[in-house]
Amino acid sequence: MRSLFLLLWRNNFTLLFLFLWTICFYLIIRNNNFQQVSVFNSTNKISASVLEAVNYIKEYINLKENNASLARENARLKSLLPDAYYENGVVKTIIADSARSQQYSFITSRVVNNSVNRRNNYLTLDKGSLHGVKKDMGVISSSGVVGIVKDVSQHYCTVMSVLHKNTRISTRFKNSNYFGSLVWDGSDSKIASLLEVPKHVKFNNGDTLVTTVYSTIFPEGIMVGIVSGSELKPGDNFYAIKVRLSTNFANLSHVYIVDNLLKSEQLGLEAQTISTDDN
Amino acid sequence: MITELLVFLFRFLILILVQVVVLNNVQFSGFINPFVYIMFIMMLPVRMPKTFLLLAAFITGLVVDVFSNTMGMHAAACVFMAYVRPSVLRIMAPRDGYETESSPSAKELGFTWFLIYAATLTFVHHFILFYIEVFRFSEFFTTLLRILLSSVATLLTIMISQYLFGKPINEK
Numbered sequence: 001m002r003s004l005f006l007l008l009w010r011n012n013f014t015l016l017f018l019f020l021w022t023i024c025f026y027l028i029i030r031n032n033n034f035q036q037v038s039v040f041n042s043t044n045k046i047s048a049s050v051l052e053a054v055n056y057i058k059e060y061i062n063l064k065e066n067n068a069s070l071a072r073e074n075a076r077l078k079s080l081l082p083d084a085y086y087e088n089g090v091v092k093t094i095i096a097d098s099a100r101s102q103q104y105s106f107i108t109s110r111v112v113n114n115s116v117n118r119r120n121n122y123l124t125l126d127k128g129s130l131h132g133v134k135k136d137m138g139v140i141s142s143s144g145v146v147g148i149v150k151d152v153s154q155h156y157c158t159v160m161s162v163l164h165k166n167t168r169i170s171t172r173f174k175n176s177n178y179f180g181s182l183v184w185d186g187s188d189s190k191i192a193s194l195l196e197v198p199k200h201v202k203f204n205n206g207d208t209l210v211t212t213v214y215s216t217i218f219p220e221g222i223m224v225g226i227v228s229g230s231e232l233k234p235g236d237n238f239y240a241i242k243v244r245l246s247t248n249f250a251n252l253s254h255v256y257i258v259d260n261l262l263k264s265e266q267l268g269l270e271a272q273t274i275s276t277d278d279n
Numbered sequence: 280m281i282t283e284l285l286v287f288l289f290r291f292l293i294l295i296l297v298q299v300v301v302l303n304n305v306q307f308s309g310f311i312n313p314f315v316y317i318m319f320i321m322m323l324p325v326r327m328p329k330t331f332l333l334l335a336a337f338i339t340g341l342v343v344d345v346f347s348n349t350m351g352m353h354a355a356a357c358v359f360m361a362y363v364r365p366s367v368l369r370i371m372a373p374r375d376g377y378e379t380e381s382s383p384s385a386k387e388l389g390f391t392w393f394l395i396y397a398a399t400l401t402f403v404h405h406f407i408l409f410y411i412e413v414f415r416f417s418e419f420f421t422t423l424l425r426i427l428l429s430s431v432a433t434l435l436t437i438m439i440s441q442y443l444f445g446k447p448i449n450e451k
Contacts, residue, residue: 013329017362020337024358027344027351028411047346054300113348115303117312119413119422122348158348165413186418 048156051113059253066253073142104219107131107257116189116249121163128155138217138258144246145169145224146255148217163189163249170215171224174208182224189249194241199232209243216263294319299346313432316343317404320361321397324382329365336361356408363403371396385441397437405430
């Protein structure tokens with residue numbers, strides 16, 4: 001017994017090293033799988049406020065660009081208002097609209113932390129559970145898809161950006177209904193790949209890609225990017241398509257969090273179908 | 280003793296701030312990412328007890344992790360680097376040993392010595408960090424390239440800051 005203690009004591013350096021590494025890997029694995037829980041929430045509040053201060057300065061630097069992009073979007077939205085249309089018809093029927101109900105609502109948010117140069121990139125937004133943000137909501141910007149909400153604290157949420165090895169976004173061609181999944185290969189923040197498009201599909205460089213209706217995360221038809229090249233290896237049944245992303249991740253500052261109001265209904269129904277199928 | 284402690288604390292704060300506020304926001308072509316804060320662990324005193332060294336590295340890594348949303352990754356890389364450091368120091372010991380109070384720096388032990396020392400530890404740190412981040416071998420060579428380029432960037436920043444800051448070279 002004594003010699004055991006002696007052995008442990010003599011190797012305390014290595015043991016402490018192994019102990020600390022275990023903690024590190026525990027943190028890494030837990031952070032990849034589960035919600036961040038209580039312990040790190042307060043520290044995250046501190047770090048988020050520092051990052052917010054940094055961002056405050058960065059926002060000033062990018063003010064001109066942001067104004068321009070917001071003005072562009074305002075112009076686009078104004079063009080969609082009823083006032084912007086010339087009324088061609090003479091007879092106008094007004095129907096109390098019970099035929100439609102709202103499916104998506106949007107929460108505007110500022111980006112307080114962002115990265116594009118890691119293999120797995122995250123954004124931090126300044127809206128959290130107090131504002132109704134929940135895990136797995138989609139995030140879009142005025143130019144296209146941004147990512148998926150991963151963790152939520154009271155005032156902030158972190159977003160797994162498209163530039164992350166685990167993000168897959170169901171994407172289709174705008175002019176045909178063929179779809180595939182969009183992944184990022186980790187080299188260039190402007191380029192992603194579209195996989196699983198079968199080889200009989202016809203498309204051209206420059207075709208627009210948008211989100212599909214299959215995901216409960218994003219509304220259908222949100223811009224993803226533009227086909228910038230493709231390759232079909234002999235013997236392969238699927239194209240490898242290069243996509244120029246429409247979102248410029250390097251200077252994101254204002255984004256929208258998408259709340260799908262019918263999501264729980266759809267998922268609940270699907271889960272029910274699968275569970276009754278099992279019996 | 281107290282002043283030395285303060286010097287280390289000050290260096291810790293400055294390096295972490297520079298890393299989090301400036302360098303984490305700098306993007307060189309999406310490939311290169313200098314991590315200058317590891318200089319803090321490199322420059323801890325030679326005679327520091329090894330267990331404290333590990334704990335200091337762990338805390339340093341953890342603080343950077345909290346700020347860059349990479350829970351545990353920097354900590355793991357830093358702890359490994361601190362684990363390797365005593366062996367590197369032993370192999371690179373000058374003929375008549377280290378001075379009792381010395382801490383590794385370009386000014387005390389010379390440019391070439393520090394360059395080799397820093398390069399070894401930087402590479403070890405980046406190797407662990409990048410592979411933990413990617414966590415798969417299918418992108419082995421892309422990752423290796425990123426490691427090498429980032430190591431060079433980190434090393435360059437460290438060597439420059441060795442001569443820009445700190446006490447002027449004092450003739451003993």
